[in-house]
Ligand SMILES: Nc1ncnc2c1ncn2[C@@H]1O[C@H](COP(=O)(O)OP(=O)(O)OP(=O)(O)O)[C@@H](O)[C@H]1O
């Protein structure tokens with residue numbers, strides 16, 4: 001049984017920083033190849049930690065105990081909409097340590113000063129993200145060294161990684177030792193930092209809630225594991241998801257990750273909120289209305305998800321659970337300037353300016369291409385080679401699953417989980433569709449479902465495929481258009497600003513008609529023409545941009 005001090009070895013307090021700084025420092029910690037000796041980590045029991053927190057609150061956002069809180073940050077903090085906000089926290093920070101009682105809601109925005117020498121030695125242990133290039137590299141080295149004697153381990157890192165593995169676990173050497181994995185690293189942050197607006201989904205792994213973050217007022221999807229994690233397979237799944245998100249960074253077609261932490265032995269992941277729900281929801285909605293995705297919409301879906309997959313695969317990772325309920329939709333506001341009149345066509349065909357952005361989410365099954373730890377995803381979308389444990393071409397398993405996803409979106413009957421029909425589909429017999437697809441598009445889907453993985457197109461090939469190229473062109477044209485609008489706007493603003501400067505410098509106040517309006521809207525009036533009050537006498541004052 002773990003002792004209290006053992007527990008503290010596993011304790012890592014990520015809640016001690018504001019989101020941005022904590023995220024970057026978490027990432028920093030995860031990416032930095034270091035394992036700390038158990039002796040060097042904090043062994044303070046939980047109750048003591050509360051006290052430490054109280055004593056360590058500082059007014060420094062940056063974490064430096066001496067930096068005064070910037071006015072802008074202070075103002076921002078005051079905007080929080082809850083009594084459990086940093087405002088109260090910050091005011092309490094001036095109280096003497098002994099009398100500072102830290103309540104649940106205050107824990108989230110605690111900034112460690114580490115002024116206390118004892119606390120300074122409380123360096124937390126960290127997990128090693130198996131998906132970082134560093135880890136791949138080390139892992140390779142580690143595998144080569146497996147047969148060597150352990151006394152050649154002057155490499156501290158390798159030395160400390162080894163002892164916790166049994167021989168059967170050696171294959172999983174790239175994952176961190178379980179006892180270091182997920183613990184109640186942090187105290188309740190969920191309630192103090194987020195306001196829950198409702199549950200938006202439930203999956204195998206957990207429930208997902210729509211939340212607004214108290215500090216920044218933005219919406220997020222917060223995923224909480226359903227079952228306690230410690231020591232369970234769920235723990236590794238949860239960690240995989242976090243590791244994968246952290247390594248993947250940002251891509252327009254991958255759901256964005258903000259933060260993750262453990263609370264009451266449940267993993268919590270803060271992700272981008274996708275306001276259009278999942279593709280599964282969209283399909284169900286269409287079905288209820290007796291509608292289907294049109295072919296242009298399906299092509300758009302295929303192109304966007306292929307872009308996300310291309311990115312994931314280029315990071316040497318595979319998703320392994322591509323399916324409609326793991327593809328999310330963001331409804332972008334349509335372009336605002338100058339495009340009101342010409343968006344109808346594309347709107348209809350599901351093109352880029354229809355504002356639908358598909359994003360790949362639920363990274364719980366992600367694994368590395370080169371040293372795969374396969375946790376099979378939904379069997380309805382599983383490629384047969386994966387079932388046969390042939391992991392030599394895993395990216396093509398994602399392509400297979402995407403092919404079936406498209407068929408479902410095109411109205412195919414529900415996919416079988418097993419049985420004859422399951423095998424029939426994997427022998428290149430496509431289910432019948434209620435809609436007529438062009439032969440080019442249909443044969444593209446057919447190749448994605450080829451029984452031979454090498455015959456399936458790669459994600460990168462899909463992005464360049466002639467059937468989808470037209471869409472790529474449209475997407476590029478749309479982006480160019482957006483860019484031009486922005487360039488025009490910037491030029492206008494620069495011009496207006498220059499005029500404002502000149503006006504301010506000129507000895508005699510000169511009236512610049514419509515200047516304020518120009519700066520606000522970015523539209524330039526013609527020289528010498530007044531936009532407003534043409535018949536009224538000229539005023540001597542003018543507005544300046546703030
Ligand atoms: N970022 C998000 N934005 C909007 N809705 C989301 C988001 N993430 C999840 N959901 C909703 O919650 C559902 C479950 O999410 P997710 O797939 O991540 O959970 P899971 O437990 O891993 O599922 P699975 O059963 O596929 O393993 C999704 O199908 C979707 O409806």
Ligand SMILES: [Mg+2]
Nearest residue numbers: 203325326362
């Ligand atoms: Mg899911």
